[in-house]
Every structure is written in structure tokens, then in C-alpha cells.
Amino acid sequence: MMPETTNISNLMNEQRSYPPSAEFTAQANAQPGFYDQDPDEFWEREGRERLSWFTPFSTLKEWNPPYAKWYLGGKINACYNAVDRHVENGLGDKVAYYWEGEPVDDRKTITYADLQREVVKTANGFASLGIGKGTHVGVYMGMVPELVYTMLALTRLGAPFTVVFGGFSADSLSGRLNDMQCTHLITQDGSYRRGKVFDLKATADTAMDAAPSTTTSIVLKRCSNDVVMHEGRDHWWHDVVDGQSDDPASRPCEPMDSEDLMFLMYSSGTTGKPKGVVHSTAGYLAGTSTTHHYIFDIKPDTVYWCAADIGWITGHSYIVFGPLVNATTSVMYEGTPDFPDKDRWWEIIERYKVTVLYCAPTAIRTHMKWGPEYAQKHDLSTLKVIGSVGEPINPEAWVWYRDHIGGGRTPVVDTWWQTENGMVLITPLPGLSTLKPGSASKPFIGIEPAVLDDHGEEIAPGAGAGYLVVKKPWPAMLRGLYNDDARYKDTYWSRFPGVYMAGDGARVDADGDYWLMGRIDDVMNVSGHRLSTIEIESALVDHPDVAEAAVTARADALTGQAVVAFVTLKGGRDGSPEKLAELRDHVGKVIGAIAKPANIVFTPELPKTRSGKIMRRLLRDVAEHRPLGDTTTLADPTVVSEIADRAAVGKDE
Ligand code: PRX
Numbered sequence: 105m106m107p108e109t110t111n112i113s114n115l116m117n118e119q120r121s122y123p124p125s126a127e128f129t130a131q132a133n134a135q136p137g138f139y140d141q142d143p144d145e146f147w148e149r150e151g152r153e154r155l156s157w158f159t160p161f162s163t164l165k166e167w168n169p170p171y172a173k174w175y176l177g178g179k180i181n182a183c184y185n186a187v188d189r190h191v192e193n194g195l196g197d198k199v200a201y202y203w204e205g206e207p208v209d210d211r212k213t214i215t216y217a218d219l220q221r222e223v224v225k226t227a228n229g230f231a232s233l234g235i236g237k238g239t240h241v242g243v244y245m246g247m248v249p250e251l252v253y254t255m256l257a258l259t260r261l262g263a264p265f266t267v268v269f270g271g272f273s274a275d276s277l278s279g280r281l282n283d284m285q286c287t288h289l290i291t292q293d294g295s296y297r298r299g300k301v302f303d304l305k306a307t308a309d310t311a312m313d314a315a316p317s318t319t320t321s322i323v324l325k326r327c328s329n330d331v332v333m334h335e336g337r338d339h340w341w342h343d344v345v346d347g348q349s350d351d352p353a354s355r356p357c358e359p360m361d362s363e364d365l366m367f368l369m370y371s372s373g374t375t376g377k378p379k380g381v382v383h384s385t386a387g388y389l390a391g392t393s394t395t396h397h398y399i400f401d402i403k404p405d406t407v408y409w410c411a412a413d414i415g416w417i418t419g420h421s422y423i424v425f426g427p428l429v430n431a432t433t434s435v436m437y438e439g440t441p442d443f444p445d446k447d448r449w450w451e452i453i454e455r456y457k458v459t460v461l462y463c464a465p466t467a468i469r470t471h472m473k474w475g476p477e478y479a480q481k482h483d484l485s486t487l488k489v490i491g492s493v494g495e496p497i498n499p500e501a502w503v504w505y506r507d508h509i510g511g512g513r514t515p516v517v518d519t520w521w522q523t524e525n526g527m528v529l530i531t532p533l534p535g536l537s538t539l540k541p542g543s544a545s546k547p548f549i550g551i552e553p554a555v556l557d558d559h560g561e562e563i564a565p566g567a568g569a570g571y572l573v574v575k576k577p578w579p580a581m582l583r584g585l586y587n588d589d590a591r592y593k594d595t596y597w598s599r600f601p602g603v604y605m606a607g608d609g610a611r612v613d614a615d616g617d618y619w620l621m622g623r624i625d626d627v628m629n630v631s632g633h634r635l636s637t638i639e640i641e642s643a644l645v646d647h648p649d650v651a652e653a654a655v656t657a658r659a660d661a662l663t664g665q666a667v668v669a670f671v672t673l674k675g676g677r678d679g680s681p682e683k684l685a686e687l688r689d690h691v692g693k694v695i696g697a698i699a700k701p702a703n704i705v706f707t708p709e710l711p712k713t714r715s716g717k718i719m720r721r722l723l724r725d726v727a728e729h730r731p732l733g734d735t736t737t738l739a740d741p742t743v744v745s746e747i748a749d750r751a752a753v754g755k756d757e
Contacts, residue, residue, distance in 0.1 A: 115441065123379075135535070141549060151386070153577075155179050156180075158180060158184075159178055159359070169597070173387075178361070183223060183257070184357035185428075187223055187428065191216050196217030201436045204437045206440070222253045223253050223260060224354065224689060226257035229341075229348045230261060230263070230290075230322070236261055238263075240265070241286055241290060242277070242284065242288070243266065245290065247438040248324065248438060250341065256424075259360075262360050264372065266367060266380070268280050269413060269415030270302065275694050276378075278311040278312070279370075279377070282317065295327065298439070298445070305323055305332075308323075317628055320337060322339050323338055350475075363385065364384060367383050367385060368381060371524070374627060376636070376642040381417075382584045382585065388526050388579070389581030390580070391526055393425070393429035396427060404431075405433075406460055407460070408434050409460065417526070421580070441467065441470065458486060461489075461509065463492065465494065465501055468497065471508075490515075493520075494629070494633075496622060499541035502518065515537075518532065524581065526722060530545065530547050531544060552575040553574050560600045569621060571600070608624065609623075630657070635699050640699050640701070643690065643691045647690045649674055651673060653669055654723055656670075656723045658703075659725040668703045668724055669687070672707055678706060682705075707743075707746065709743045711747065
């Protein structure tokens with residue numbers, strides 16, 4: 105079956121295009137001829153010149169499908185590349201981060217020399233509690249500088265980690281701690297969100313109770329909310345870190361093999377259990393820093409701001425490792441865009457004279473809804489490049505972004521990639537690409553995507569939509585799924601043998617530009633966050649009153665997609681507003697607030713085929729208020745019209 109496409113396919117937009125300005129091209133990092141380079145020579149050179157090695161690599165890559173290795177034989181350390189060498193090279197006084205806390209006036213300027221001191225102290229503190237090469241560490245924090253210190257200290261020590269987004273529930277956290285068998289957890293008392301304190305430590309306590317391998321925690325005091333510290337298990341960050349030596353010689357960077365595991369990032373898939381996406385060291389560093397340099401046109405005086413959360417892959421690659429390897433000055437912001445008012449982002453851009461902004465379409469649409477007057481209050485004329493990531497950007501939002509934020513002058517780089525990719529794969533280059541609103545433009549150098557039909561045949565440019573695949577390995581690609589080879593092969597490599605299946609629908613136009621069309625599997629994308637239908641269904645049926653649940657997505661003007669759940673209660677009971685609120689909270693408790701359904705439709709029965717399979721396609725039609733498709737294979741066709749009637753009442757909040 106061809107992918108169902110839910111997103112942009114407005115052919116009219118192919119007519120609208122924005123060629124690069126001669127002025128931008130003249131100074132751009134990627135000059136004409138960029139795409140003509142030999143990809144292997146390009147990645148070889150980037151690997152040698154952009155990174156510093158303890159032992160240089162001997163072989164560029166090895167490809168034993170579906171496993172790739174890059175920069176083989178090298179010894180390298182991520183923290184050394186991100187911090188120490190910059191200080192050694194005289195960049196100690198350069199600002200690494202302008203950090204803004206959510207509370208107004210809570211600010212910190214962190215130079216590369218400061219960063220080195222803090223990271224060394226943190227690494228020494230962690231080592232004092234037994235963290236060393238090969239220790240597995242969970243991280244559950246907000247957007248504080250100590251989160252960056254933590255990730256860098258762990259790479260300095262050679263300890264693989266997994267950062268769990270601070271909005272995830274205790275169950276989600278313990279699931280990850282157990283899967284990775286983490287012995288340590290780094291967390292904080294609370295984190296700020298829209299003026300409120302979110303009690304991270306209490307959630308971490310519940311998670312640790314369910315994660316027997318995690319026997320030690322280090323707790324940063326951020327909000328001074330009341331927490332219970334368990335004697336012998338929990339340690340305050342300031343007790344562990346503050347008195348430590350900040351001399352880099354006291355804790356040298358651990359030489360790691362190019363292919364050593366650096367971190368896992370758990371991501372929702374098509375089953376109930378999140379996948380531990382494996383990222384190794386050298387290819388990840390090369391891929392993220394190289395793409396960062398060319399796509400955002402990073403210069404020594406760039407002030408770069410990626411407004412994502414470090415709890416997701418975007419933050420790992422484009423707030424922490426990519427920018428730091430490039431010795432970039434970044435902005436990092438702890439809170440929400442509307443605290444204390446809706447112009448907080450624009451105030452930040454004005455204050456630090458930000459030149460590059462990178463954020464998600466949901467954020468852009470939110471600002472669009474609030475109105476351009478908030479941006480107009482501030483001077484945004486320093487912006488040179490603005491970027492988008494995480495979900496398809498609708499042309500209207502793209503044009504609004506360029507006009508109202510980019511002053512009608514900046515290139516917009518719509519970057520397509522995934523947790524598994526580690527780095528951007530399809531993107532414009534700001535000095536070279538003719539931009540089309542809604543298109544992610546062309547593959548980055550060395551990336552070979554294709555669009556396949558049901559039979560695995562390539563669909564020619566201009567000839568329609570199909571499955572997006574990538575035919576060749578790239579440096580930052582996942583090295584597998586943690587402890588689950590079978591799932592790795594099955595998820596990405598079985599539908600079309602020998603090529604990586606991304607799980608997205610796409611088409612290529614006659615100019616060779618890619619148009620991404622959303623997920624084609626049971627994965628939803630809400631506000632740029634990936635959610636699994638099955639995971640939410642499992643969370644719902646985990647509630648004692650729920651007999652059955654089916655989850656699907658509908659289009660949403662703000663969040664891209666929204667979660668719609670169809671629920672049958674036990675004993676044929678009817679739903680109620682109270683039950684609806686209870687079930688939403690339950691999903692929040694099991695997975696995290698981001699997974700709460702926007703709508704719940706209570707129904708006495710779910711539409712099933714005669715063999716008992718839930719007809720999700722029909723539910724999707726119901727959720728989208730579309731005319732219903734073929735119902736003849738249903739065991740009881742009347743069920744659907746009844747559900748449609750109930751859904752039509754509308755339960756939006
Ligand atoms: O569906 C695609 C969408 O986000 C998915 C990857 O989600 P995640 O692993 O959470 O990573 C998000 C940040 C890298 C993809 O399968 N996606 C991401 N970027 C775009 C996009 N869809 C369209 N256009 C994009 N620029």
C-alpha cells in the first residue's frame with residue numbers, strides 16, 4: 105500500500121522559490137562546486153581537519169549492511185574536541201554559552217575556559233562516586249548548564265549515557281534505566297517550566313525504585329523545592345562536585361575508539377517499547393559538526409541558538425556536540441517561549457544579537473498564532489540564517505517565519521533527519537540552494553536517499569510519492585538498537601533489503617528537491633516529538649477501567665498532529681468528562697505529558713476485521729472527519745458510523 109500522506113503536498117508551492125542572494129553566496133561556507141566533491145574525500149578531510157585525534161583513523165568506513173563503521177582505527181575523545189582543545193588553541197575567553205534561566209535576570213555567560221573548569225570538576229566529582237570508562241549513566245535534567253557539564257564530563261570519562269527528556273514520566277525513565285542497566289542517575293531537585301517548578305527528583309525517586317541497577321544518584325539543586333534524599337543512594341551535586349580540582353591535568357580525556365558507544369537515545373517505534381538508538385563516537389562528532397558548519401554557515405562571530413531541548417536528539421547534536429566541536433558561541437534557554445511574556449524568544453535574540461535560530465515548526469506556528477507584534481517589538485536584524493526541524497513545515501508557516509522573523513531576507517533551512525540519523529541528511533545549504541517553502545531541498549553531500557514504490561522500485565523525480573530510504577551509510581548513523589539486533593534489522597532493513605527505510609513518505613520534484621510527507625507507520629509526530637500509537641494504547645489499557653483502546657493521529661494546525669484515542673470501557677460503561685480527564689492523566693503518568701490524547705472518543709466497540717484486527721485506517725478517517733473508506737471487511741459495519749457520530753460531537757479541549 106502506498107504511504108498515506110497527511111501533510112504538505114501543495115504543488116502550487118513548487119512555483120514559489122527563493123534563490124540565494126549573491127551577497128550570501130559570496131561569504132558562504134559552502135561554495136559553488138560543493139556538491140561536486142567526492143563524498144569519501146569530503147568526509148575523510150572533514151574527519152581529519154575538523155576533529156582532533158589522539159590516534160588518527162586509518163580507514164574511512166566499513167559497510168557490512170546493515171552495520172556501518174566510520175573512521176576506523178582512530179582514538180578520540182568528544183570532550184577534548186568540544187572543550188579542551190579550544191582552550192589550548194587560545195579560545196578560552198570565547199563564549200561557549202549565553203545561558204538564560206527561565207526566571208527573568210537569571211543569566212550566565214560561560215566561556216570555553218569556564219566550561220573546561222566546570223567539566224573537569226564535574227568529571228572529578230563523578231569519578232569520586234565510581235563513574236569511569238564504561239559506566240552506564242542515566243541523565244534526567246532540565247535545560248541547565250550542568251546538563252551540558254554532565255554530558256561532557258561523561259564523555260571525558262568514557263561513560264556512555266542516556267539523557268531522558270525532563271517531561272517523561274517515572275515509568276519512561278525507569279524503562280530506560282533498566283534497558284541500559286544504568287548504575288548512576290544524574291538529576292536535579294526541580295526544573296522550571298512556565299513559572300512552575302516541576303518536581304524532577306520525586307519522579308526520579310519513583311523511577312529508581314523500579315530500576316534496581318541504579319544505585320547512586322547525584323542531585324543538582326536548582327529550584328530548592330523539598331526533596332527526600334535517600335542516605336547512601338542520593339548525593340547533592342554541590343557536595344560531590346564543588347570541592348573538586350578544576351585542573352584539566354587532574355582528569356585527562358579518556359582516549360576512546362572511534363566506534364565506542366557514546367550514548368543511547370531512546371525513541372518511540374511501532375511497538376510499546378522505545379528503542380535504544382546507538383550512537384558511537386567519531387562518526388557522530390564528524391557528522392554533527394560538519395553539517396552544523398555548512399548548513400548554518402557558522403563563522404567565528406556567529407551567535408547560534410537552537411531552541412530545542414537537550415533531552416531530544418536535536419539538542420544532543422545541535423546544542424551540545426556539533427556547535428562545541430566547532431567552537432561556536434551558542435545561546436541556551438531553560439524555559440518556555442511565553443514566560444513571562446510571549447516575546448521572550450525575541451528579547452533573547454535582541455539581547456545576544458543572535459545570528460542563527462534553529463527551532464521546530466510547532467514553535468513557529470505558535471508564534472504565528474500569537475501574532476507578529478511580539479517579534480516586532482525587538483530588533484531581529486542580526487539574524488542571518490533561520491532553520492526548522494522535527495516535522496514537516498507547512499508553506500504558510502515557512503513564509504511567515506522568513507518574513508516576520510527573518511525580515512524577508514534570511515534563508516530558511518528546513519532540515520530533515522531523525523534520532524537514528526544523528527545528523528541532518530536532507531537540507532538546503534543557505535548560499536547555494538534555491539529554497540521552496542515546504543521542501544527540505546537536497547541530500548547533504550554523500551547522502552543518497554531515494555523514494556521507492558511498494559515493489560521497491562525507485563520513483564523518478566516528479567513521478568509521485570513513496571517510501572523514503574537511504575541507500576548508503578553516513579557518519580553519524582545509528583550503529584544499531586541497543587541489545588536488539590533483530591529489531592534493528594526488522595525495523596529499518598527488512599521492508600526493502602539493503603537500504604535504510606526511514607519510515608517517512610516523500611516525493612522528489614522535477615528539480616530533485618525532496619518533499620517530506622509525514623510518517624507512514626504507527627508513529628505520530630506531535631509538536632516535533634515522536635510518539636508511538638502502540639505505546640499510548642498500552643498506557644490506556646493499563647488503566648483498570650479500559651477494555652480496549654486504539655490510537656491514531658489527526659492533523660492539527662498548531663502541533664502538526666494530535667493524538668486521538670478511541671476507548672472502550674470495561675463492562676460496557678459510558679464515558680464521562682471525568683473519565684476522559686482521568687485517562688489523559690493516566691497516559692501522562694505512564695509516558696509523559698506530551699503523550700496525553702487531545703481527544704478521547706468513548707465507544708462501545710472498536711471497528712475490527714473478521715479476524716479481529718482493529719481497522720486503524722477507518723479510525724484515522726473518523727479522527728480526521730473524512731468520509732469513511734471501505735467498511736465491507738468489518739465484522740460489524742454499523743460500529744464505525746456510531747463511532748463517527750460520537751467523534752463528530754467533538755471533544756477537543
Ligand atoms: O517524520 C520525520 C520528522 O520527524 C521524524 C524524526 O523524529 P525524531 O527522531 O524525533 O527526530 C526529530 C528531530 C531530528 C522523521 O521521521 N521530521 C524531522 N524533520 C523533518 C521531519 N519531517 C519533515 N520535515 C522535516 N524537516
